[in-house]
Amino acid sequence: MLGFFSLLILFASVAVSIVWGGRDERLTAAAFVAATFLTWLLDSQYGDTQLDVLVVDVALLAGLVTLALTSDRFWPLYATAFQLIGTMVHVASMTETGDFAWAYAVGLIFWSYAVIASLMIGTWLEARWRRSNLS
Template identity: 45%
Template sequence: MHLLSAIGLAYQLLCFAMLAAGSRAAWQCGAHEARSAAVMLVVATAATWASNRHQYAAPELAMMVVDSLLFAGLAVLALRSHHFWPLWAAAFQLVTVLVHVAMLGQDDAGGPSSAWAYAIGLNFWSLPVLTAFLLGMRQAGSSVAADQAARHGIGYNIGGAA
């Protein structure tokens, strides 16, 4: 197997593992914004896989539409949320959209180096989006655990009274 193919496969497996872990955590915590983000990310991932031609020599317009819609969804989520992670995820997704926009302005003179930069630019930014999502799910899971502990009277007795 070619080294770059192996690295690409490992990267895709990492992203799918992060998406699966984050989606599971989103469903467990039960928060509407977490579940909404999980659905958006899963649908965007499936749509990207379905529309990806793996050429990157020209703008991938179908992928640009998917990435733009994901950005719009994450931006709306960020505007309605009081958590940090939707804003971070939306910001990282905006960079992905800007990579598409930059490729729209390229002529064919860039050749293989332009295609390589486009492919790396698109694929790299999925990792920070998923990282923000995972960190948000971790925070949401901690909040849910703290709420459950408070409801059941489990926790530290700060006042010292028995």
């Protein structure tokens, strides 16, 4: 059920970004879709640190850092910060020796929703800015 909910949130953010977002929002939505499907292809098991998923998250982080440095919008800074925290969950899990599967999974999932929320808010602000400038 959680997988369905995650997929619904992802596609809703992509649809909102395509309809109301600008170039930055659309590029970020495409990157989220690519990262999500790559992560699912890698068969996520939270028993120990997922180095292959870490590579996907670092690649997404690099894209968000690039966007944050080149964009004239403010929301990519939040998305990048949340993605950095989510990536650090992987790093923190490397130092843990006990049973941490639940905390690892929750940490990754929670911060991924925060990144998507940043995109949704950024898209809303972009759409609002366009409407006010067209009037």
